[in-house]
Amino acid sequence: MHKSIIVIFLSLMATSAAAQETLTKRSDFLNAVAANILEIKLLRLQLKVLDNGKITGKAFGRDVTGAWEWTNGFFCRSMTWGDRELENNCQQVVKDGKSLIFISDKGTGRSATFSLRPTTQ
Structure with a gap:
């Protein structure tokens, strides 16, 4: 039940609309996630x-x-969740305030929004 929901979110990644900025440089992405x-x-x-x-x-x-890895302006990742393999996917990344939106299939697929939470709180 929850398994399919989490797989959807992990295999994709985000959308929104306001003061958004599409991240096209690896350095900008790293600054956002650091x-x-x-x-x-x-x-x-x-x-x-x-x-x-x-x-x-x-x-x-x-x-x-x-x-x-960062390839041609996209976040390309492969992941494993438990024993489930999630295939490689290149995603557009959009910064929206204190969130990052990951849009699968180079910005043409599904999306997921992640809050950016400082590692030290």
Whole structure:
């Protein structure tokens, strides 16, 4: 039941409309995620995107691991949630205040919005 919901959110990533900024440079993306946890509270999902190309975190009590790279203006990642493999997907990233919106399939697919929560609170 919750498994399909979390898979949808993990396999995608975000949308909105206000003072949004599409991130096209790796350095801008790293500035946005540095010292922050990406969080979707409803799904008990917390991810840390590290500058060394790794992704770590938890969702519904299961480990999330993965790898990412910045390619042609897109966040390209592959991840594992528990024992479930999530295929590689390149995503458009939009900054909206204190949130990041990840839009799958280079900005043409589904989206998920993650709050940016400082790692030290």
